Amino acid sequence: MSTTFTVDHLPGRTIRHEGRHYLFFSGTSYLGLPQSIAFQQLLTESIGCYGTSFGSSRNGNLQLQVYQDAEAKLAAFVGAETALTLSSGMMAGQAVVNYLRAQRYEFVYGPHTHPALWHEPDLIPPAVSFAEWADQLPNVVATADRVAIVLNSLDAVRSQAYLFDWVRQLPAEQPITLVVDDSHGLGVIGEEGSGIWRQIPQIPSIRLVVTASLAKAMGLPGGVILGDANTLGSIRRTPFFGGCSPIPPAYLSAYLKGDELYQQGWQKLQRNVALAEELLLPTGLFTHAPGYPVFYTERDELYPYLLEKGIFLYSFAYPTAADRANTRVVISAFHESEDIERLAGHVNEFIR
Template identity: 85%
Template sequence: MTTAFTVDHLPGRTIRHEGQHYLFFSGTAYLGLPQNAAFQQVLIDSIGSYGTSFGSSRNGNLQLAVYQQAEAQLAAFVGAETALTLSSGMMAGQAVVNYLRAQRYEFVYGPSTHPALWHEPDLILPAIPFAEWVEQIPNVVATVGRVAIVLNSLDAVRSQAYSFEWVSRLPADVPITLVVDDSHGLGIIGEGGSGIWRQIPRLPSVQLLVTASLAKAMGLPGGVILGDAETLGAIRRTPFFGGCSPMPPAYLQAYLQADELYRQAREKLRQNVVLAEELLMPTGWFTHAPGYPVFYTEHDELYPYLLEKGIFLYSFAYPTAADRANTRVVISAFHEPEDIERLAQHINEFISSTQG
């Protein structure tokens, strides 16, 4: 079992632990916005207008315009008709699941679907490869009535991209709602980082809802549901949504003002990922979706070796404590080329030592 580090600061390029500095290749701040001084200043200015939180229901008789403005910008960015923000990606997922349960949908889950979209706490997910699951889906949904197909936009743990071409083969005579968690894609995959929405074929018989945490690439403490105005309006009217505290409005105001900072961060991340691909993939030790900032390895022994060299990787059991530890290198926009070069140097040294 991996021993957890406890630190007293926000991780960035490095972390400090017991007097030692480590290069940090973990976490999910892919664009490095929480560590970005310019983004922090935009947020500080926004706090001057909106404080640290808004202790009210979004359905109350006082409305803050910043929510509608930010949701309109998020929807336009992704390509959806509308958006609805909540306090976390988990809350966004559960708002959708609770709504669909009330509509008596039957749920069909994809492999490794994030717990944010589970409709019961001890859900057993398909233990088969994604490609095999995809081949079964048309026949599965043809045997049920109202069905919700629920899955992730990609395998962020093993860094595997998913194709959604299979959606075009779904039966046209079955009412289907496709629910996709894009928490690890929004901000970094798709056109301009707009996520998975535009990559999913649209069919008249298939309603699309995308949920996402904004706390990863987007650097915002909240979540979002993306979809059609009628469905999101219905979700907004549920007691579940009405009882939720909203995400802090200052962060949405910062988001509205940070287009250029997001663009710069995506370009820096792109350059860093290209370098990491050039240096890590020839080793043959990593699984990696091209352009994605995660490099997964089955060689868990890499973690303690690199830790001794002052490099901290992602390596712990997920999503449950019963799962095996998964080890991955996570690249961020806050890394510098020399960080990635040092990482690759030690990985190559370790590989050489195991082959000698």
């Protein structure tokens, strides 16, 4: 059982707990935007224009231009035709799932798919390896009239990259919608952090929809759906979307002004991950997708050992309380090289 800390401040390089400081290698603030003073200043300026929230339906008869501008920018960044923002990644996923359920799609889930895309509360995605699942997929979907293939862009818990070559082997004669949750990839993987979209083969017979939380690398309290204009237009007209409160517009305004900060964060993250790969991977302790800021270990006892050394790791049961604790090191742009070097030194002590 992992020790639970309760603190009264936003975690950054360090956290304070009971009078002691710990280096923080957890969370999902990969680009460090929430901790950035410069980004906070952009948000403060934007709050002066937009306030703290916009309590209205996005389908109302008063529209804020900032939503259209930010969604156009997100779509262009990712490579999609259009984008639609919501109040969270969970809401983005459920907006897509509810739309497909109404269209009577049959759902086929990939391993460890995030609960944001579950179509029933007690769904348990398959536990087979991703390669095995992909090999079986053409036969599985061949029996369905219309199918939604639903999966993550990568295994963010175990730091395993997913390849999407199997998309080319799917049958072309039946309606298939491919729904990919890129919550842990957007802002991190792909060209300059543009996410998974451009890495997925674009097949005319397959409709691609990508969802993501913006609260991770992007540092915004909301979610996004990315896809073609017809599909997202249909989702926008659903009662589900119309009844959702939107992401606070001040955050999208800060996003529109924050190009330099996002670029700096991504470049710093690349340097930090490269250093962590150099120092941590030779230990043989970690599973790691190249270039990704998560280092996963089966050795759960690493967590209490490093805690004694003043280093706090991610280690708790996820996505359900019945799952085993997942112990992993998370690298962020706010880390300094000496933080990673100190971590690596204690990891080597643990092995010895």
